[in-house]
Amino acid sequence: MSSNNKVILFNPRSANSKYRIPNTILQLGAALEGRYEYVFVDGNREENPWHTLQKYLESGEFRYFACTTMPAQQLKEAIPFTKRIRENYPQVVNIWGGYFATNQHPVVLNSGYVDYVVAGPGDVAFPALLDALENNQPVDDIENLIFKKDDKIVKTAKEALLDQDTLPTLPYQKLHDTYPMEGYLGKTYLGERTIAYHSSVGCPFTCSFCAVVPIYNARWRGKSAESIYRDIKHLKDVHGADAIEFHDNNFFVSEKRTTAFAELVKDDKMHWWGEARIDTMHKYKDESMALIREAGCKMIFFGAETGNDAVLKQMNKGGTQTGEQIKAFAERLAKFDIIPEYSFVLGTPADTTEEVLAQLDYDINFIKEVKAINPATEIIIYVYSPVPTEGSELYEAVQKSGFTFPEKLEDWINPRWENFDARKNPMTPWLTPEIVDRILGFETVLNAYYPTVSDIKLTGFQRKTIRALSALRYKKNWLKMPYELRFLQSRWLRYRQPEIEGF
Ligand code: B12
Numbered sequence: 001m002s003s004n005n006k007v008i009l010f011n012p013r014s015a016n017s018k019y020r021i022p023n024t025i026l027q028l029g030a031a032l033e034g035r036y037e038y039v040f041v042d043g044n045r046e047e048n049p050w051h052t053l054q055k056y057l058e059s060g061e062f063r064y065f066a067c068t069t070m071p072a073q074q075l076k077e078a079i080p081f082t083k084r085i086r087e088n089y090p091q092v093v094n095i096w097g098g099y100f101a102t103n104q105h106p107v108v109l110n111s112g113y114v115d116y117v118v119a120g121p122g123d124v125a126f127p128a129l130l131d132a133l134e135n136n137q138p139v140d141d142i143e144n145l146i147f148k149k150d151d152k153i154v155k156t157a158k159e160a161l162l163d164q165d166t167l168p169t170l171p172y173q174k175l176h177d178t179y180p181m182e183g184y185l186g187k188t189y190l191g192e193r194t195i196a197y198h199s200s201v202g203c204p205f206t207c208s209f210c211a212v213v214p215i216y217n218a219r220w221r222g223k224s225a226e227s228i229y230r231d232i233k234h235l236k237d238v239h240g241a242d243a244i245e246f247h248d249n250n251f252f253v254s255e256k257r258t259t260a261f262a263e264l265v266k267d268d269k270m271h272w273w274g275e276a277r278i279d280t281m282h283k284y285k286d287e288s289m290a291l292i293r294e295a296g297c298k299m300i301f302f303g304a305e306t307g308n309d310a311v312l313k314q315m316n317k318g319g320t321q322t323g324e325q326i327k328a329f330a331e332r333l334a335k336f337d338i339i340p341e342y343s344f345v346l347g348t349p350a351d352t353t354e355e356v357l358a359q360l361d362y363d364i365n366f367i368k369e370v371k372a373i374n375p376a377t378e379i380i381i382y383v384y385s386p387v388p389t390e391g392s393e394l395y396e397a398v399q400k401s402g403f404t405f406p407e408k409l410e411d412w413i414n415p416r417w418e419n420f421d422a423r424k425n426p427m428t429p430w431l432t433p434e435i436v437d438r439i440l441g442f443e444t445v446l447n448a449y450y451p452t453v454s455d456i457k458l459t460g461f462q463r464k465t466i467r468a469l470s471a472l473r474y475k476k477n478w479l480k481m482p483y484e485l486r487f488l489q490s491r492w493l494r495y496r497q498p499e500i501e502g503f
């Protein structure tokens with residue numbers, strides 16, 4: 001190993017507070033252990049990440065800049081830093097990965113300053129790419145890779161999903177040596193020191209609005225309950241962690257794995273949370289539901305999406321989810337004292353503005369029904385932002401509307417596309433400003449009328465006040481310009497936005 005082939009693993013800033021264990025670069029570090037020397041640079045934990053990057057690059061020891069990319073905030077560092085590295089350190093190879101780079105690879109590679117995109121899991125592809133580059137070998141046979149050759153974009157085959165239990169141990173100690181773990185184990189609704197853990201890859205479904213689908217094509221593989229528990233126990237024993245957020249796209253796919261994990265963690269008195277599908281979990285046995293609650297699972301995030309069965313079909317939600325089931329399941333979870341966190345995707349395309357609006361009003365009333373059935377249900381609202389799920393009915397409607405993605409990588413960091421990424425105001429052709437205002441107005445009024453239980457900062461008095469002030473708007477659907485509520489929310493009743501700030 002020469003001393004000038006070291007690797008920077010960079011996690012661009014992804015949150016303004018509530019930093020979480022950066023599982024992406026942690027897992028990439030595991031893949032390099034014993035093969036390449038590497039450093040972690042976490043934009044969340046650096047006052048000036050560029051200075052840190054520059055310090056490393058100036059040493060002349062680093063040949064590879066590996067950067068993960070999620071849309072929105074991460075791009076604000078990923079794009080300018082990678083470009084600057086190309087200008088100032090042209091010998092450095094720039095490698096990107098993550099959901100943004102994979103789904104938007106044409107614009108990424110056409111920028112001229114990203115050399116390779118690792119598409120999907122990097123556990124094998126990343127060290128294999130470094131080996132090939134170190135030995136001047138061709139990269140064409142390395143799976144999960146996208147790059148440019150003779151000005152054409154080349155995509156190699158997708159790798160079969162690995163047995164997740166064969167992955168190397170996560171280098172928690174090395175991360176802790178650079179960024180002390182206390183800074184990652186934040187206080188949340190679940191506990192004082194919350195772990196972020198990722199226990200599976202992919203998802204078995206093919207919802208046509210979802211960025212996971214083009215990468216994993218309905219494939220899912222999870223670590224065993226024992227492997228998960230080993231890491232959790234380490235973080236508990238060594239760093240005093242007392243709660244867990246599972247960051248998997250779909251943690252609860254296997255009832256057997258979930259209950260096996262619940263049995264293992266039951267006596268540790270930790271609270272935990274994860275993401276699931278309503279139709280999958282509605283099939284769980286009552287004993288399993290009772291066990292996971294007893295084992296500390298307090299709240300679960302579900303993609304409810306819409307109460308309209310025709311739109312569920314257009315979204316290719318797959319499985320057996322229906323509007324009736326969404327309501328029945330909210331009621332069922334109340335019995336087990338598990339809080340359902342339901343996310344809805346509003347503002348999907350339709351042929352006319354009237355149809356878009358009618359669909360929106362249908363969902364507003366549906367959400368109110370769910371709240372009436374189980375008031376503890378937390379509602380998260382996304383405005384539909386297209387992802388390139390080629391061949392789906394939904395994406396066909398999107399293309400028909402004339403929507404296109406940006407042609408220049410830098411465009412992704414202008415405010416128009418940032419809003420698109422944050423799924424708040426995507427400015428898609430079928431959404432008039434009035435419709436977007438109605439969606440955002442409903443979100444404000446709903447969050448005011450039902451302040452979320454997981455906002456640990458709200459006092460009882462604050463909850464009551466904002467609820468009283470929003471009651472008439474909520475009941476009558478007066479959703480226009482709820483400035484008084486927004487003012488309160490921004491001052492002393494800021495409501496929680498897990499999708500933007502952290503879960
Ligand atoms: C944690 C997380 C966050 C956290 C960040 C934590 C924090 N507080 O710092 C928070 C909550 C802030 C967040 C926010 C957002 N997120 Co986010 N987030 C995730 C989540 C749940 C986990 C990421 C993770 O750690 N994965 C674990 C690692 C091990 O997996 P991985 O990242 O896929 O990495 C592997 C490979 O992809 C590859 N790889 C990845 N990067 C790289 C880089 C290189 C160089 C190489 C070689 C390989 C490689 O190798 C790795 C190992 O195999 C993912 C979903 C998921 N399950 O991954 C969504 C996800 C990435 N987020 C997503 C989105 C859209 C957002 C938002 C932009 C919008 C929103 N409203 O949700 C916001 C941004 C807000 C903002 N501030 O700008 C989407 C991206 C979809 C897309 N269109 O591309 C995802 C996929 C969720 C989803 N299903 O929709 N997020």
Ligand code: SF4
Nearest residue numbers: 203205206207210249
């Ligand atoms: S179930 Fe969730 S993660 Fe899976 S494809 Fe659908 S939206 Fe994506």
